[in-house]
Amino acid sequence: MGDNGRGDVAPATPEDAAKAELYKEEANEYFKNQVYDKAIELYTKAIELNPSVAIYFGNRSIAYLRTEYFGYALTDASTAIMLDKNYVKGYYRRAAAYMSLGKFKLALMDYKTVVKARPNDKDANDRCMECSKMIKVSAFNKAISVEDKKNIADMINLEDMAIEGEYTGPKLVDGKVTLEFMKDLLEWYKNQNKLHRKYAYKILLDVKSWFMAQPSLVDITIPEENKFTICGDIHGQYYDLLNIFKLNGLPSETNPYLFNGDFVDRGSFSVECIFTLFGFKLLYPNHFFMSRGNHESATMNQMYGFDGEVKAKYSVQMAELFTEVYNWLPLAHCLNRRVLVMHGGLFSRDDVTLQEIREIDRNRQPPDEGLMCELLWSDPQPQMGRAPSKRGVGVQFGPDVTQNFLSINSLDYIVRSHEVKNDGYEVGHDGKCITVFSAPNYCDTMGNRGAFITLNGSDMKPYFTSYDAMPHPNVRPMAYANSLLKFMC
Template structure:
């Protein structure tokens, strides 16, 4: 009898905790929701909905590997539980594993033959797989592919007389040009394709000459700023005082005009807070410049233009989203087609393969987008020797640099993302000791405060996209280092208003169904 009472009590308590988890999920507190669903699972692990709901929370935190595990467990408990297939299919889709996603949506349609939503998702998945097969069939072998850059002559592109936007005079990208371009972007105007080609071709040549691991030297008394993911987000920095107006009409008119004029992007908001990039105010942007947000073209052209203007004013690292597979799914490819053209899709893909994989500041601070490695003994010389001029592989040092995440427990574990790995404080400590370094700075993960200090203070995550995807409610952050001591000074900032263009506006049609 006591065992039955205990079981009944656990069942009741698990349901109560599930309801609390559901409320946390609705409030976009996904980490809290995962903790609560985990508590419910500990009390009663045979309820499929607990696992499926936790999978959904993992999906919202981009922890697709964990989502697949949880959804698979829900299916084991109840093979006819439709949401198990739905969640797992969504996670596979988010990882770009379309064929695996198709199998789950085919099963979902069998279980729910009269559900129009299931039928719609299956149809879209079938279309995506067919498109992928077609692209694979017509793709030229790697050895026969020519650089798209070789076929572009931007000088032959005519600039129409009516074009009133920013212009590059000659071959030099100037600060005046960059300021004019940013002003045009504030007003949601496009840069002429001639100048966009000029910038991207110049940056391709510049990045291609760099090593895979770049050393940065900050003189004593100078500072250096590291930013994390910006993901093409937009932000509106509005700060104006209206003293008085005689008529409501004028108040309304001028307020509306000013609001429209100050449509800044999150990237520009960082520059407002910390100053424009220059030789005296250098930056490192640590990957994931594009995707998800709907202003990725403006962000990437601004970063590239500053790099062209002054190579030592801004440094750029590759993130996991600077890749073809991610860009196809999460919006950058669609946005480039909409705002520029198909040629730019191929050109950006080439340029992303030229981005360095990591940086070291003053031989003490290692900066990388994702994290560390599945084996000990990796030296900086090994990273510098990586042949990075390719799409990221699914394993190996390059993959782990772009995809890995820290974990609280020691040792190494499977990646919650399904790519790369998780690594503990002991792994971080050994890597730093073996390479005579003091600190790892990485990005890759949204954090409530815009940053998190882990691994006994030896690892800092910095994330610079506040209110990520217009739903996470997180702050953004950047880190200022002062030489010679390089003590990290972390600056946080909140999201501000932005133009009414939703995140994922250019994402894969299928993925938008789940957003």
């Protein structure tokens, strides 16, 4: 990451200062064209040549924000502020990083600093008020949940929900999902229609019951000659989800799937994605699997759009029910006792066993540390050992950590998702750590391909299929996101 910009560094020579400016200008161009990795690389070169300029850290901070490296963004913004207490953008950047991590009170302190410096700045005042409102709502919800332990699921009365005569969409048969229902639903959603709320609630209630009966680590047996497909993040990109089914066939008892978390948020067709996936889970409960991702959480949903989308398309009550359902999603899957699949990755200690994962009490919001947090948030790194997470949550783990975990648990390799990759996948750690990401042209800006993995029960060898993004209706990503984060896409 280069020099951290502390005040004790020697001043740059005029030549280095001039070179650094050129790197910054070049980086700004890459940033404008949304090539964030290259922009980060060039801002870093500018910082190495002249580590006393706040704006270099401020600019790299927003580039890190765009690539979801919230921990690095936070560090850079803090360094920028330390170098120049009057650098207002530094406080904006740091507040955005805090917001992205769900640390609303710390974000509010920075927004207040901006308002104090610019009392007539409408944008700063609006952000301050919005952040303050979120803190109050969060505190209110916390107080209510302590007082009232009732499940939302117990409060739903399906009998009171009438099916209006004009509704011509998919219908459950005797309250059950059928293949015909799923085929109708795919087409219904493709044409931007809404599933009737009675059927939507029924699917949520039924799928919650299924997930509640599962352990935190689900064991899956893949027969020798059978194919099995693993998909990574979908992030509300419904038309790309349809494309996966077109390329690889609809889920069935002979075409099983595992979707590895982050089904929702950012993409503005998250409701369509999640009901499609839940529908297939109910249709083929023993051949269709879903792992929890870091975005299947109340804080992430509140910030990145799913909460707003559910409220816009259905109701506040349904948004609360989704939170209950997500709390029961399994955290990992083990395939033929040889391959472990989880959304994020490995752990901050060396002796974690599959049995420990199996016994995690998952019916809650993800904590800030521990096994459950790391399963959802961690990332691999090429260096040996461990490092603080670039995201500010979880841990970064090296090839030695992966190898040690595999040895302890008699596994061949791990599969995880959670990170955008240019080809939709990446094979790291000497082939022992595979990343798969299934949302192409993520957020309509990243230009990446999506991918899925297929393997066969006989040899468990992974094969990769990459694909490009599909056109979608003119609803931009983050359309339902919190206004404080809409700049993130």
